[in-house]
Structure formats: C-alpha cells, structure tokens
Amino acid sequence: MAQVNRLDPLLAFWESLPDDDRRQLSLIHQTGNRLGIDLNTILQSLGNLARTKPKSRGLKDAVDHYLNLRASQNLRKSSYAQICLNLNQMVSRFSPIRCDQISSSMIENWFLGNKWQRSTIDGVIAKIGPFFSWCVREGYCQINPCGAVKRPRSDDSPPSIFTPPETKKLLQAALSYDPGLIPYLAIGLFAGVRPLEIERLTWLDISKRYVEINAAKAKSRKRRLVNLSTNLKEWLAFGGNLPLTNKRKRLAKILRLTGINWQPDIMRHSFASYHLALHQSADKTAFELGHRDSKMLFAHYRELVSFEAAKAYWNITPCKANQTG
Known part of the structure; x- marks a missing residue:
C-alpha cells in the first residue's frame, strides 16, 4: 500500500501530461537507459537548463x-x-x-x-x-x-579642418559683427576644447596661463589644464560671452556672412592638426586634447598640414585678422 501511495503523485503527474510530452519523456528515459544514466540525473539536468533560460521581457x-x-x-x-x-x-x-x-x-x-x-x-x-x-x-x-557586431572600416575621409585664411575670415567676421562670440571660437580653434565643454566655461575658468576644465565640465569627468597660446591670449583679451548664449543662432549668422562650411568638431580637428604640425609631438598634442595617448589623435583628429600652414594658423591675431588680404 505504501508503494502505491508513493507512486500516486507520479501517476497523477504522468496522466496530466499531453501525449507529446509523454512520448518525449519515454524517449529520454530509453536513451538514458542505453547510456547508463538514471532518470533522476536527466531530470536534474533539464531543471538546471530551465533555470538558465533567459527571462522573457519585451x-x-x-x-x-x-x-x-x-x-x-x-x-x-x-x-x-x-x-x-x-x-x-x-x-x-x-x-x-x-x-x-x-x-x-x-x-x-x-x-x-x-x-x-x-x-x-x-x-x-x-x-x-x-x-x-x-x-x-x-x-x-x-x-x-x-x-x-562587425563594424565597418573607419571612415576614410580626412577630418574637416579650417584653412588659415578661413580661420582668419571667421574670427574677423565675429570681431566685426558679434565680438561676444570671440571666446567660444578662439578657445575652440586655439585650445582645442570640445564645444560642449566651452559652453560650460565661465571667465573664472580662464587664468593667465591656462583654460581650466574641471571634472564637472569635462567630457571625461577628469580635470585638465589647457595651455593658452600667445595668439589665444590676445583674442581672449577682447572679453566676450562666457558662458555663451544663443550659440546656434549667432554662429549661423557669422557663417552666412562668411560663407564658411561648418562641420562637427571642426575647431577641435583644426587645433589638433595645426598643433601637431607646429610642435611635431603627438604626445604633446594628445595631452592638450585630454587623450590618454596619441592613438585617437591619429585615428580621428589629425589631418596632414604643412609646417608653413601651421605657422600661419598660430600667427592669426586680432591685429592681423583685421588686415585684409
């Protein structure tokens, strides 16, 4: 009688199964017997598999x-x-x-x-x-x-940069029509600071030697100091708006006036290319950009420019920008 009682739940379970499930269990049991694996071990393995199955969520x-x-x-x-x-x-x-x-x-x-x-x-x-x-x-x-995921090859086109004449024209137009825009443009062009980081700066972040980008304002959440070049100091001496307001509208006006083509990160790309060409040190340029090493510089930022073009770029000052030709 005790044997029958122990089997009653199993019999009830078996009878509750659809015919297809019964056939599957019978096949599993027969296969286990041929391989010398008892049914309890098989059922435990199936239970473990069920537990590792991902939860269903849309x-x-x-x-x-x-x-x-x-x-x-x-x-x-x-x-x-x-x-x-x-x-x-x-x-x-x-x-x-x-x-x-x-x-x-x-x-x-x-x-x-x-x-x-x-x-x-x-x-x-x-x-x-x-x-x-x-x-x-x-x-x-x-x-x-x-x-x-298989990613395509890196974009073969070189990064967009401004030529020295375009840079001069851009700053000259800002100086004439919207001087408040000068800090945004000059810091991007001659310090290579990211556009969103510039938008978070105030004049308190500008010293006689550096642009300080604290952790709260940096993309990487790490504080860094960016050196002020000689010509950048001259541009910043004009003052202007930090932080900048209505950037999109004001910048669009200057671009319409100059006919210059603007591309994402073009100021930072220009800085990297001309800084490297002038100083001939990838590590130094990468440091100014806030990169850990020079790999990203060569992969995404640098466009080859001549040493002469670099000298012309870093020689753009307010006085020379106002000179025509």
Whole structure:
C-alpha cells in the first residue's frame, strides 16, 4: 500500500501530461537507459537548463525600465538624451520582439539600413551596449549582441579642418559683427576644447596661463589644464560671452556672412592638426586634447598640414585678422 501511495503523485503527474510530452519523456528515459544514466540525473539536468533560460521581457519594456534607472543616476542631460535617442531608435526598429531575440546580425543590418558611418556606429554601440550588458545581468538575455557586431572600416575621409585664411575670415567676421562670440571660437580653434565643454566655461575658468576644465565640465569627468597660446591670449583679451548664449543662432549668422562650411568638431580637428604640425609631438598634442595617448589623435583628429600652414594658423591675431588680404 505504501508503494502505491508513493507512486500516486507520479501517476497523477504522468496522466496530466499531453501525449507529446509523454512520448518525449519515454524517449529520454530509453536513451538514458542505453547510456547508463538514471532518470533522476536527466531530470536534474533539464531543471538546471530551465533555470538558465533567459527571462522573457519585451524590448520596449526593458528599455523603459533601463531608462528610468539611468534617469536616477548622475548623468549629464546631453548624455542621457543621447542614450534615450539611440535606445528608442532601436525600439522603433525591432519592437515588439524580446531582448533575447536581438542578434548581432540584426544590429549590423540596422546600421547598414541607416547608412551610418563608422564614427556614428561607434557612438550608437557606446549607448546600446551597456543596455544589453544590463539585460545579461538581469537575465533577459544570455549574451550582449553588441560584442560580436562587425563594424565597418573607419571612415576614410580626412577630418574637416579650417584653412588659415578661413580661420582668419571667421574670427574677423565675429570681431566685426558679434565680438561676444570671440571666446567660444578662439578657445575652440586655439585650445582645442570640445564645444560642449566651452559652453560650460565661465571667465573664472580662464587664468593667465591656462583654460581650466574641471571634472564637472569635462567630457571625461577628469580635470585638465589647457595651455593658452600667445595668439589665444590676445583674442581672449577682447572679453566676450562666457558662458555663451544663443550659440546656434549667432554662429549661423557669422557663417552666412562668411560663407564658411561648418562641420562637427571642426575647431577641435583644426587645433589638433595645426598643433601637431607646429610642435611635431603627438604626445604633446594628445595631452592638450585630454587623450590618454596619441592613438585617437591619429585615428580621428589629425589631418596632414604643412609646417608653413601651421605657422600661419598660430600667427592669426586680432591685429592681423583685421588686415585684409
């Protein structure tokens, strides 16, 4: 009787199974017998496999949860906005599938469909990669698909820079029509400070020798000092607006007046190219840019310019900018 009682739950379980499940269990049991593996060991292995299976969570739901978490962290508004933009772009492309259904090839095709260049792809992966790492940690997927994404070759086109005559023309127009814009342009052109970092500066950050970019204002969250070149000191002597207001509208007016073509990071690229050509030291230029080494300088910033062009660039002063020709 005791034997029957012990079997009653198993019999009830067996009878509750659909026919397909019964056949599968029978095959597993027969295979285990041939291999000398008892049924209990097989069932334990199946249980372990089930526990490691990713939790099911929709991509949009997971992204919303992740963004709420990131919103509570100490992120700059611009950084958080970029994370939101890239993750919501991904949701628009792939939803309503689950997180664990996103593959590396799907992400590659997404990039290809948008015709994004390598620099853009690197930026997007920098934002969506941490999301998938979080998904792995939470059990929503087993691997981060960004890790195996094949990226295109680096953009072959050289970085855009201003020629010395264009630089002179730009500053001359600002001096004539909007002198308050001078600090923004001069610090970008002759100190290589990132545009967003310049927008966070005040005159208290400018000393006789340096532009001080403290940790709260630096992109890398690390304080650095950027040397003031001789001509930059002359430009800053005019004063101007720090921090700058209405930058987009004011800069657009100067560009219309000069007909100069503006590209992202063109001031920083110009600084890097002419600084390297003048000083002939990649380490020195990388240090001024705030890079750990010169790899990024050669990969993304430097355009080859002559020593003569570099001398002309660093010789642009307010007095010479007002000279025609």
